Amino acid sequence: MAKRKDKIKLGAFLLFTGHHVAAWRHPNASVGTEFDNYVELAKLAEAAKFDTIFLADGVAARIKDVEAASRKAHSGVYPFEPITLLSALSSVTRNIGLIATASTSYSDPYNLARQFGSLDRLSGGRAGWNLVTSADPDAAFNFGHETQILHSDRYERAEEFADVVLGLWDSWEDDAFLRDRASGRYFDPAKLHRLNHSGRHFKVRGPLNIPRSPQGRPVVVQAGASEPGKELAARTAEAIFAAQITLEEATGFYADVKGRLTKYGRSHDDLKILPGIFPVVARTRSEAEEKFEALQELIQPEVGLNLISQLSGVDLRDYPLDGPVPENPPATNAGKSRQALVLDLARRENLTIRQLYLRIAGARGHWQVVGTPDDIADQLEERFENYGADGFNIMSPIMPGGLSDFIELVVPELRRRGLFRHEYEGTTLRENLGLKHPENSRATGKSGAVAAE
Amino acid sequence: MAKRKDKIKLGAFLLFTGHHVAAWRHPNASVGTEFDNYVELAKLAEAAKFDTIFLADGVAARIKDVEAASRKAHSGVYPFEPITLLSALSSVTRNIGLIATASTSYSDPYNLARQFGSLDRLSGGRAGWNLVTSADPDAAFNFGHETQILHSDRYERAEEFADVVLGLWDSWEDDAFLRDRASGRYFDPAKLHRLNHSGRHFKVRGPLNIPRSPQGRPVVVQAGASEPGKELAARTAEAIFAAQITLEEATGFYADVKGRLTKYGRSHDDLKILPGIFPVVARTRSEAEEKFEALQELIQPEVGLNLISQLSGVDLRDYPLDGPVPENPPATNAGKSRQALVLDLARRENLTIRQLYLRIAGARGHWQVVGTPDDIADQLEERFENYGADGFNIMSPIMPGGLSDFIELVVPELRRRGLFRHEYEGTTLRENLGLKHPENSRATGKSGAVAAE
Structure with missing residues (x-):
């Protein structure tokens, strides 16, 4: 190319x-x-x-x-x-x-x-x-x-x-x-x-x-x-x-x-x-990864669980953070457009609840x-x-x-x-x-005559 | 006092x-x-x-x-x-x-x-x-x-x-x-x-x-x-x-x-x-008056007549600028709230049309x-x-x-x-x-409890 x-x-x-x-x-x-x-x-x-x-x-x-x-x-x-x-x-x-x-x-x-x-x-x-x-x-x-x-x-x-x-x-x-x-x-x-x-x-x-x-x-x-x-x-x-x-x-x-x-x-x-x-x-690379981990460690569970709820529409607040994502968690009133995406990710990679929010929370x-x-x-x-x-x-x-x-x-x-x-x-x-100067769409090129209307 | x-x-x-x-x-x-x-x-x-x-x-x-x-x-x-x-x-x-x-x-x-x-x-x-x-x-x-x-x-x-x-x-x-x-x-x-x-x-x-x-x-x-x-x-x-x-x-x-x-x-x-x-x-004082007159002389008749029309609702454009304000001038569509005020001023002081707009135009x-x-x-x-x-x-x-x-x-x-x-x-x-710092009208003095609603 x-x-x-x-x-x-x-x-x-x-x-x-x-x-x-x-x-x-x-x-x-x-x-x-x-x-x-x-x-x-x-x-x-x-x-x-x-x-x-x-x-x-x-x-x-x-x-x-x-x-x-x-x-x-x-x-x-x-x-x-x-x-x-x-x-x-x-x-x-x-x-x-x-x-x-x-x-x-x-x-x-x-x-x-x-x-x-x-x-x-x-x-x-x-x-x-x-x-x-x-x-x-x-x-x-x-x-x-x-x-x-x-x-x-x-x-x-x-x-x-x-x-x-x-x-x-x-x-x-x-x-x-x-x-x-x-x-x-x-x-x-x-x-x-x-x-x-x-x-x-x-x-x-x-x-x-x-x-x-x-x-x-x-x-x-x-x-x-x-x-x-x-x-x-x-x-x-x-x-x-x-x-x-x-x-x-x-x-x-x-x-x-x-x-x-x-x-x-x-x-x-x-x-x-x-x-x-x-x-x-x-x-x-290891220094970069350490930098990232130092930020990840500061994510509070309340914030992580809230993000899961916002993205997937399920409420995981009553489950152990370091346990698995449950099969049929209770739904919240939030949007569910990415529910399958988020829950599939957890199952596919066998993530705990904490690992799940760490995966999606950092870079939002x-x-x-x-x-x-x-x-x-x-x-x-x-x-x-x-x-x-x-x-x-x-x-x-x-x-x-x-x-x-x-x-x-x-x-x-x-x-x-x-x-x-x-x-x-x-x-x-x-x-x-690198954008062009926009021409005035209304310009007539004339001058002197009244064009106010 | x-x-x-x-x-x-x-x-x-x-x-x-x-x-x-x-x-x-x-x-x-x-x-x-x-x-x-x-x-x-x-x-x-x-x-x-x-x-x-x-x-x-x-x-x-x-x-x-x-x-x-x-x-x-x-x-x-x-x-x-x-x-x-x-x-x-x-x-x-x-x-x-x-x-x-x-x-x-x-x-x-x-x-x-x-x-x-x-x-x-x-x-x-x-x-x-x-x-x-x-x-x-x-x-x-x-x-x-x-x-x-x-x-x-x-x-x-x-x-x-x-x-x-x-x-x-x-x-x-x-x-x-x-x-x-x-x-x-x-x-x-x-x-x-x-x-x-x-x-x-x-x-x-x-x-x-x-x-x-x-x-x-x-x-x-x-x-x-x-x-x-x-x-x-x-x-x-x-x-x-x-x-x-x-x-x-x-x-x-x-x-x-x-x-x-x-x-x-x-x-x-x-x-x-x-x-x-x-x-x-x-x-x-004479220098101040000269300063003011130098500005007054720059007022264009079109601008002065427009201001008269805006304030008094009468159209004086067809009359000689240095002649008297006519008895019954034609009305415009503009507001007439100050019509009497403006026309009375002209008659009381026997102003020409130009003198009238000079009186009201400068300081607006x-x-x-x-x-x-x-x-x-x-x-x-x-x-x-x-x-x-x-x-x-x-x-x-x-x-x-x-x-x-x-x-x-x-x-x-x-x-x-x-x-x-x-x-x-x-x-x-x-x-x-010299104004007081406004207290927050919603402040309760409490902290910690949820008051978001």
């Missing part, structure tokens, strides 16, 4: 204290809930020339099992809301992209388009919006609903939401604001465009009351891997944070999504696929690689060269140490292999990701 | 390019649409020990008369959205308060509570929320409505919105997060409180998924002067940006609103009243003082000592020069008179404004 000509893109998925479920208990992990902790991480990633920092989000605390929740750092309670946090980070960074997650189910498109447009302008063209539909059933109860919104309804709304937001971002042409003191003309009315959207979920007249940004508009990112999620991504997204585990799954997903682009008049390079990876790296179901810098670089190179990924979203087990380990040990190896940049290519997120 | 023991509070009302309607055309005004312009203004105000910077907002461009709109800087199109802009400024300032305007009619209380809570945490306890109900009729069309929302409906929603937001800000007690590595307890379940709000407009379970801030919660600010506006302020606000013009109006408003506090169990000091002032200052209806540092200080002192104000929101005619003039010329005079601080009293906005 010919070597790819482009390079690996890297994102730092920032999660306070780290991605391992027990990271917060580790003596080397920062509590991570102060703004200065995020400044440190963002500057680390920027100094290493990462493309982006990325923030997940949810709009509900996950406290149904309050005993288990109170033993975790990540119960859906975030130290900061992502749009405000990235805005604050925009003024202390210069080059790195700033991607925040925000929900189409529980936001308003005018406000969201405006805030992301504003972040994009504040940062000189470095913003990205990770579009999610919020699968968390608890979120609905914070927004007036009696029950969770159905998956199909969420995606129908998301499709229209994306259209409204993209339309609003084209309210003003790039050169609409003249600010001509002599003639007294502040903007050119011909370069202003109302949206006049009227659909099933939204009625939005526009225009958006904020000018365009240096990169035209924020980069649209997505994560959903369902059929409607892939279709929405192929139509509107410019990056995907994928979650496939094996190489085969990754290349399959990659080919599937990229194959959908042409029917929307888009090309292979218009969408970057960036799987998440949970890397535990050290100079030797993400692609996990424990090894030397060469091991990690091999894995990334293989996935990149085989078109399973255009880059990776690094989910460091503990912060800030996990991120600085990756930067000190793995990034130089990727550079040695010619797989990662030495300097930023441009000043905007689009330029660094 | 005994001298007041407290000191004047000062806010810098930041508006890009300046508050005069034609400021953007003045050669000394900054275009003001870059982030660096706001950094400069915020640092200027902070170096002078101002209490706050303040940002107005609206959620619609005002482009109905696109010809007039295209000749103004302030047509409702802002360079940045306020919450994101203040978040970005939070990381390059240390002491100054950060007050953003946000609408109860076109926002969601969970998202708003979370973003302001986040800004409050990012800034170390310096955030304030200016609660508005958005009178602008164009805003409704960007949020699914067919017509403007009635004033009474907006205030009914605002009352409930404020209750939800204040309740959500008490979701976690100040010391709820233990983060105790040894025991494995991340938070104390007894210090977590769900809201379980169910009202006419909102159904919100809670808790908010963000911890409390160093000042407990953001400072609540209001501007409305209507009867329901004053009542809502007396019940919930901690500062009011008032807009009264004369001393008599100001002292009347002050006594009226402060008089309403006791019925809500609040005291005189729990609410600060801060009128806006549009100061044009120079070392001599705000309290305007043109004079020497002593003149301005005299006016502020009189209003403060007579309990017409607890401080002032400075609306500089042009930026940054108008603000730096006020700081260089007026602030030292206020200090000389013992009316303004030399150093910040504290690190939070509440401490500087």
Whole structure:
């Protein structure tokens, strides 16, 4: 196979204290809930020339099992809301992209388009919006609903939401604001465009009351891997944070999504696929394994049992931890979509209850690689060269140490292999990701005449 | 009258390019649409020990008369959205308060509570929320409505919105997060409180998924002067940006609103009243008048006629600018609430059409003082000592020069008179404004037992 000509893109998925479920208990992990902790991480990633920092989000605390929740750092309670946090980070960074997650189910498109447009302008063209539909059933109860919104309804709304937001971002042409003191003309009315959207979920007249940004508009990112999620991504997204585990799954997903682009008049390079990876790296394999084990030992049984319950829908709290997984355990009210998968794993490998939760709890179901810098670089190179990924979203087990380990040990190896940049290519997120500057869909090329309606 | 023991509070009302309607055309005004312009203004105000910077907002461009709109800087199109802009400024300032305007009619209380809570945490306890109900009729069309929302409906929603937001800000007690590595307890379940709000407009379970801030919660600010506006302020606000013009109006408003506090169990000091002032200052009166005239001369007739139409509901575009205001001019579709006021002014003083718009256009209806540092200080002192104000929101005619003039010329005079601080009293906005740390309304004083429901 010919070597790819482009390079690996890297994102730092920032999660306070780290991605391992027990990271917060580790003596080397920062509590991570102060703004200065995020400044440190963002500057680390920027100094290493990462493309982006990325923030997940949810709009509900996950406290149904309050005993288990109170033993975790990540119960859906975030130290900061992502749009405000990235805005604050925009003024202390210069080059790195700033991607925040925000929900189409529980936001308003005018406000969201405006805030992301504003972040994009504040940062000189470095913003990205990770579009999610919020699968968390608890979120609905914070927004007036009696029950969770159905998956199909969420995606129908998301499709229209994306259209409204993209339309609003084209309210003003790039050169609409003249600010001509002599003639007294502040903007050119011909370069202003109302949206006049009227659909099933939204009625939005526009225009958006904020000018365009240096990169035209924020980069649209997505994560959903369902059929409607892939279709929405192929139509509107410019990056995907994928979650496939094996190489085969990754290349399959990659080919599937990229194959959908042409029917929307888009090309292979218009969408970057960036799987998440949970890397535990050290100079030797045994050292890396020790690092991982030190984290695993900090997982509390309440937390492990809660995760089994969440994933498999069975309640194992009344059974001995170091005994076998019982044949017909009692069911909980939680979802059962992965029940067979989890219980089959326990039976196939003859795991105790504790061994079962240790297997699924640490990286919380993400692609996990424990090894030397060469091991990690091999894995990334293989996935990149085989078109399973255009880059990776690094989910460091503990912060800030996990991120600085990756930067000190793995990034130089990727550079040695010619797989990662030495300097930023441009000043905007689009330029660094290798995405085109988006033309304004409403631009007419005219000026002077009134085009406000 | 005994001298007041407290000191004047000062806010810098930041508006890009300046508050005069034609400021953007003045050669000394900054275009003001870059982030660096706001950094400069915020640092200027902070170096002078101002209490706050303040940002107005609206959620619609005002482009109905696109010809007039295209000749103004302030047509409702802002360079940045306020919450994101203040978040970005939070990381390059240390002491100054950060007050953003946000609408109860076109926002969601969970998202708003979370973003302001986040800004409050990012800034170390310096955030304030200016609660508005958005009178602008164009805003409704960007949020699914067919017509403007009635004033009474907006205030009914605002009352409930404020209750939800204040309740959500008490979701976690100040010391709820233990983060105790040894025991494995991340938070104390007894210090977590769900809201379980169910009202006419909102159904919100809670808790908010963000911890409390160093000042407990953001400072609540209001501007409305209507009867329901004053009542809502007396019940919930901690500062009011008032807009009264004369001393008599100001002292009347002050006594009226402060008089309403006791019925809500609040005291005189729990609410600060801060009128806006549009100061044009120079070392001599004639120099100040020249400064003002130089701005007035830049007002374009289209802009002046549009302002007359907006305030009075009459269309004077077909009459000679330097001729008299006609007896029965044609009406427009705009509001007519101040028709008599504006036309009476023209007749009483025998003004031409041009003279009429010059009288009302410059400071856009705000309290305007043109004079020497002593003149301005005299006016502020009189209003403060007579309990017409607890401080002032400075609306500089042009930026940054108008603000730096006020700081260089007026602030030292206020200090000389013992009316303004030399150093910040504290690190939070509440401490500087002289407001109490709010107790958590849900706190039980217990710990250990589950209080999540």
